[in-house]
Amino acid sequence: MFEEMDANVYALSSDSPEHHVELKEEMGFTFEFLSDPSMDVIEKADMKGQETSVRGYSVFDENGELITSEEDDYWGENINDTAEKINNALE
Template sequence: MQLGKLQETVRELTEEGAAVLVISIDHPEDARRLAVDLSLTFPILSDPQMNVIRQYGMKGAGMEMADMGYVVIDRQGRIRERQIDRQFGEHVGTIVRALRQAKGPA
């Protein structure tokens, strides 16, 4: 499961200055239960009407579901990277590179 893979890399992401969170179409109680069951240290935000999911372009084409993937947003609120990626937990290196680019030169 990708959330478990994300949990394995959350420290690396936060060391790059990221705030890690997940947005789900699940209802709040289901999201809380999932976070507890998987021992997640980052929040799962509930968006059953998919308002935020749509705003960030993560709604599945032709279906009332969210696509899996990630969005990197810089400190000014600009989207720096958006990827539909069902295996996002496997590609933390790509996410870290996007975070570094969003931060700019050291």
């Protein structure tokens, strides 16, 4: 679903790389997971909670500017809807 988009897709959280491997395998995702323990990129993506990252998705343009961001605890479970929203943001 993401392969057809003209975009680089990553999952990003403050969790450890080991946790990302487990989640990626459990959910069957094919995109890369990145760890941001300092939450610098997470903050730029407007996904920073009080002590950890929130769940959702963000879209940046090719210049690194934030296009859209949406908090969504079920982005993974509803991956087809998430992909559609991301695709719409890229248009």
